[in-house]
Amino acid sequence: MSAVEAVILTIITASTPLLLAAVGELVTERSGVLNLGVEGMMIMGAVCGFVAAHVTGSAAVGILAGLIAGIAMSLIFAFLTQTLMTSQVATGLALTLLGLGLSGLIGESFTGQPGVKLAALTIPVLSGIPFLGPILFGQDILVYLSLALTAAVAYVLFRTRTGLIISAVGGNHHSAHALGYNVIGVRYACIAFGGACSGLAGAYLSLVYTPQWIENMSAGRGWVALALVVFATWIPKRVLIGAYLFGTVWIMGLYVQALGVAIPSQLLSSLPYLVTIAALIIISGNRTITKVNTPACIGQPFAPER
Amino acid sequence: MMLVLERRAAQSMAMTFLSPALAIAITVVIGGVIFTSLGLDPLKALYIYFIEPVTSLWSIEEVIVKAAPLVLIGVGLSVCFTANVWNIGAEGQLTIGALFGAVIPIYFTGWQSPLVLLLMLVLGALGGALFAAIPAFLKTRFNANEILTSLMLVYVAQLLLDWLVRGPWRDPQGYNFPQSVPFEGWQLLPVLGEGRVHIGAFLAVIAALVLFFMMDRSLRGFEIRVVGRAPRAGAFAGFAEKRVIWFCFLLSGALAGLAGLCEVAGPSGQLQPNISPGYGFTAIIVAFLGRLNPIGVIFAGILLAISYLGGEAVQVELGISDKTAQVFQGILLFLILACDTLIHYRVRFASAVVKQA
Numbered sequence: 007m008s009a010v011e012a013v014i015l016t017i018i019t020a021s022t023p024l025l026l027a028a029v030g031e032l033v034t035e036r037s038g039v040l041n042l043g044v045e046g047m048m049i050m051g052a053v054c055g056f057v058a059a060h061v062t063g064s065a066a067v068g069i070l071a072g073l074i075a076g077i078a079m080s081l082i083f084a085f086l087t088q089t090l091m092t093s094q095v096a097t098g099l100a101l102t103l104l105g106l107g108l109s110g111l112i113g114e115s116f117t118g119q120p121g122v123k124l125a126a127l128t129i130p131v132l133s134g135i136p137f138l139g140p141i142l143f144g145q146d147i148l149v150y151l152s153l154a155l156t157a158a159v160a161y162v163l164f165r166t167r168t169g170l171i172i173s174a175v176g177g178n179h180h181s182a183h184a185l186g187y188n189v190i191g192v193r194y195a196c197i198a199f200g201g202a203c204s205g206l207a208g209a210y211l212s213l214v215y216t217p218q219w220i221e222n223m224s225a226g227r228g229w230v231a232l233a234l235v236v237f238a239t240w241i242p243k244r245v246l247i248g249a250y251l252f253g254t255v256w257i258m259g260l261y262v263q264a265l266g267v268a269i270p271s272q273l274l275s276s277l278p279y280l281v282t283i284a285a286l287i288i289i290s291g292n293r294t295i296t297k298v299n300t301p302a303c304i305g306q307p308f309a310p311e312r
Numbered sequence: 313m314m315l316v317l318e319r320r321a322a323q324s325m326a327m328t329f330l331s332p333a334l335a336i337a338i339t340v341v342i343g344g345v346i347f348t349s350l351g352l353d354p355l356k357a358l359y360i361y362f363i364e365p366v367t368s369l370w371s372i373e374e375v376i377v378k379a380a381p382l383v384l385i386g387v388g389l390s391v392c393f394t395a396n397v398w399n400i401g402a403e404g405q406l407t408i409g410a411l412f413g414a415v416i417p418i419y420f421t422g423w424q425s426p427l428v429l430l431l432m433l434v435l436g437a438l439g440g441a442l443f444a445a446i447p448a449f450l451k452t453r454f455n456a457n458e459i460l461t462s463l464m465l466v467y468v469a470q471l472l473l474d475w476l477v478r479g480p481w482r483d484p485q486g487y488n489f490p491q492s493v494p495f496e497g498w499q500l501l502p503v504l505g506e507g508r509v510h511i512g513a514f515l516a517v518i519a520a521l522v523l524f525f526m527m528d529r530s531l532r533g534f535e536i537r538v539v540g541r542a543p544r545a546g547a548f549a550g551f552a553e554k555r556v557i558w559f560c561f562l563l564s565g566a567l568a569g570l571a572g573l574c575e576v577a578g579p580s581g582q583l584q585p586n587i588s589p590g591y592g593f594t595a596i597i598v599a600f601l602g603r604l605n606p607i608g609v610i611f612a613g614i615l616l617a618i619s620y621l622g623g624e625a626v627q628v629e630l631g632i633s634d635k636t637a638q639v640f641q642g643i644l645l646f647l648i649l650a651c652d653t654l655i656h657y658r659v660r661f662a663s664a665v666v667k668q669a
Contacts, residue, residue, distance in 0.1 A: 042459065082646070086646065089317075092649040096649055097649055099400065100642060101646075103593060103597070103642045103645060104639070104645070104646060105642075106638065106642075107637075107639040107642045108638075108639050108642065110633075111639050114635060229463050229464065232460060233464075273471070276468045276472075279464040280468060282460070282464050283450070283465070286450070286460060290455045291455065291456075309319070
């Protein structure tokens with residue numbers, strides 16, 4: 007394997023969890039809900055995925071467990087913000103704090119235990135193509151899924167009736183309600199979808215990225231995913247580009263260190279966070295771009311008038 | 313049967329105070345269930361958790377030591393959240409405050425004078441405020457989401473601290489441990505009597521009182537509340553939202569920085585890679601539990617300090633993880649938010665008949 011090939015492969019591994027979580031949050035936000043609990047859902051997906059895979063020995067069960075954990079967490083958020091009409095910002099923060107605490111408790115006795123690595127889904131013949139083969143056809147199922155999901159979300163949002171309903175609910179919930187759409191129901195579904203994606207992203211971290219359990223192993227990726235959605239101005243294909251850009255930055259530090267450049271490792275580790283801030287500045291400063299695509303009802307609770 | 317929320321004509325005063333009590337009660341019940349499921353006697357575990365920390369002088373002092381930073385940060389955040397300014401990066405501001413204050417003992421090791429202590433306190437607050445000025449600037453100048461920028465800066469601050477204590481600021485006589493030189497004499501906060509309670513606790517109470525009167529009695533407090541509740545109305549009244557954002561960030565940043573300085577010049581007595589067990593994040597819970605009221609924050613800070621100690625106590629006495637503390641804190645915040653719904657709504661159980669207007 008050439009060095010370039012190895013670099014590209016690690017970039018894909020670093021980008022996939024960001025892409026999964028961001029694409030899920032994009033759908034949630036399109037329906038007018040800001041869920042700041044991505045980090046909490048992701049870390050719960052990571053710990054549940056790891057524990058389930060460790061106990062059963064099956065990575066597939068781990069993925070499923072991560073998915074379910076993410077959905078379960080998101081439904082707590084949905085019940086509070088949609089049914090009890092609590093503040094979305096505060097509830098999202100609560101979800102993150104609870105997720106970080108609970109995952110630490112669940113995973114404590116599993117620290118240092120051997121993990122189960124999700125095997126690559128190598129496509130025969132095609133993966134034998136030099137250079138392009140392993141990159142395009144030698145990935146694990148979650149990498150393919152993240153790309154397929156991004157395409158599917160783009161298609162559903164912009165080409166189908168379902169997508170129009172989601173955008174209507176996020177754009178003007180009173181009009182959507184007047185038209186007879188179940189605003190709360192649509193939002194519940196979109197929140198659960200976001201939770202499922204964050205859970206998968208977490209499972210990816212503990213089954214592929216580093217197949218073991220380390221406390222706080224999501225390391226702010228959930229927050230970066232939230233920033234990615236803003237950076238992508240709520241457009242799926244831009245989320246894809248952004249996720250790979252951020253994934254590249256995340257992995258770059260490792261290679262710079264490996265080359266023996268005399269830069270403090272902490273400075274390299276802080277690069278993803280600094281780049282995220284820079285990206286937010288660039289995109290938020292341009293108010294026309296953000297205004298056009300921001301779901302108008304984002305963060306606002308909806309109470310049907312009777 | 314269906315749960316129906318009916319909007320109250322006016323918000324319920326009683327519920328404003330009952331809601332946190334209810335939330336705490338439900339958290340305790342959930343705690344009992346968790347302990348039972350772990351095969352422990354729930355009453356004994358809950359006693360160790362919530363009561364034992366306040367039964368001996370030693371542990372009461374420890375509660376005050378832990379409550380001080382929570383209250384200092386919590387009162388600042390309560391002002392922020394009232395204004396709808398979301399400073400989530402208090403943990404980072406705490407770290408930078410500690411670093412600024414530590415400059416004196418590290419570069420002027422032998423300097424001893426009462427002035428040293430004063431200067432360190434001022435530097436701590438200054439460091440926190442300067443670090444909080446970054447998200448404030450990005451918000452007011454570029455409209456960048458302050459939740460995300462302030463949170464990202466927490467990681468940056470912690471990595472900076474990590475680099476300093478492992479690199480340039482490491483104690484040459486410290487056997488290669490990642491820590492700074494120990495602070496001495498006037499570089500440490502004075503303590504009360506023989507115990508561990510330091511003047512940070514006083515500073516916290518003073519900050520709470522000052523902010524209570526500011527919010528309740530001053531034009532600035534009124535401005536903050538109006539901008540938080542109705543920014544458009546505030547704009548018509550001539551209140552500048554940007555000014556409020558700057559004020560809230562600088563204030564809460566300074567208080568978080570002060571809390572950080574009090575940690576390193578108090579209980580730790582030197583810089584280490586971990587100077588806080590997440591006080592900056594727990595203070596978010598403290599602010600909400602305290603009803604975003606500086607006086608309420610004092611009580612909320614004490615309660616969460618007890619939960620930290622209780623977590624350590626159950627670990628020692630019952631052999632279960634002290635991470636239960638973080639779980640309880642998270643559950644508590646959820647329940648406060650859920651119970652707060654009762655302030656604005658009445659819950660009715662209606663049969664499946666759907667009311668149509």
